[in-house]
Amino acid sequence: MMxxxxxxxxxxxxxxxxxxxxAHALDPTGFEASQARVGRVLGGIATVxxxxxxxxxxxxxxxxxxxxxxxxxxxxxxxxxxxxxGTKAVDYADKFAHGIDIDTNTFWTLYFLxxxxxxxxxxxxxxxxxxxxxxxxxxxIETGTAFWHMVDLIWVLLYPLVYLLRS
Amino acid sequence: xxxxxxRAWLVLLALTxxxxxxxxxxxxxxxxxxxxxxxxxxxxxKAVLILRDFLExxxxxxxxxxxxYGYVAVLGGAIFVAYAAVxx
Numbered sequence: 048m049m050x051x052x053x054x055x056x057x058x059x060x061x062x063x064x065x066x067x068x069x070a071h072a073l074d075p076t077g078f079e080a081s082q083a084r085v086g087r088v089l090g091g092i093a094t095v096x097x098x099x100x101x102x103x104x105x106x107x108x109x110x111x112x113x114x115x116x117x118x119x120x121x122x123x124x125x126x127x128x129x130x131x132x133g134t135k136a137v138d139y140a141d142k143f144a145h146g147i148d149i150d151t152n153t154f155w156t157l158y159f160l161x162x163x164x165x166x167x168x169x170x171x172x173x174x175x176x177x178x179x180x181x182x183x184x185x186x187x188i189e190t191g192t193a194f195w196h197m198v199d200l201i202w203v204l205l206y207p208l209v210y211l212l213r214s
Numbered sequence: 215x216x217x218x219x220x221r222a223w224l225v226l227l228a229l230t231x232x233x234x235x236x237x238x239x240x241x242x243x244x245x246x247x248x249x250x251x252x253x254x255x256x257x258x259x260k261a262v263l264i265l266r267d268f269l270e271x272x273x274x275x276x277x278x279x280x281x282x283y284g285y286v287a288v289l290g291g292a293i294f295v296a297y298a299a300v301x302x
Contacts, residue, residue, distance in 0.1 A: 050274075050278065054281065057282075057285055061285065061289055064289055064292075064293060065289070065292055065293070065296075068292065068293045068296035068297065069296055071296065071297065071300075072296045072297070072299060072300050075300045079242065082242075083242040087234065087237065087238075087239050087240070088234070088239050088240075091230060091231075091233075091234040091239070094230045095227060095230055098223060098226040098227065098230065098260075098264075099223065099227075101223075101264060101268050102219055102220070102222070102223035102226075102268065104268070105219035105267070105268045106219060106220075108270075109217065109219065192268075193269060196264055196265075196268045196269040197269075199264055199268065200261055200264045200265065200269075203226075203230075203257060203260045203261055203264060204257060204261055204286075204289065206233075206257075207233055207237065207253050207254075207256075207257040208257075208293060210237070211233060211234070211236070211237025211238075211253060212237065212245070212250065212253055212254075212293070212297055213237075213242070213244065213245055213297075214244060214245065214250070214297050214298075214300045214301040
């Protein structure tokens, strides 16, 4: 069931990614002028935080299989997931302070939709990891961490596309 | 814990730095076709590492491996074509 959900979410984000690339191709100058104002370094820091969270989730599964307590690694994943959301809060606050919002232009509409939709998945992922912390059967940990790795996977594709890639 | 997840994590950190360097932390100069290809390739490899070593896709059925690795390949290819087509 979780694999079906993961495939569905990947399909939705895939459509977003292709739509973003096509919109860029239609207006490369406008997109790249807007993209110059994204926080590339902050986005890179967010990437490091999220992949470290993903590693911690993988460690939790390894520990469970080895008969060790997966709890500390799951807490590490949750804390880093919350830290990732903190970087998004800083990012959004900076944009709003500079008068940039979802209605500014097509680039910023897609920026807020894609990063915001991803952030919602991070929130859901933190909740799921919190649930499996208290119900830490091997099956639950496999299922919950699979969702978290999907969230991680989407970000490592979203970050270069939205923050770095230009013609 | 060591093993594939730890190795993948270290490589992911290094590749994230490489992607930031390729994209330029503050620059707005054109990347060109080679820069676009490098960035797409690095990002695709990061995605494969997450699928293989974090999600343990090797334990899944072949159909899932084909679907997920194929997803990364098709998406990367489409993004590369869309950006390379308008590269200066």
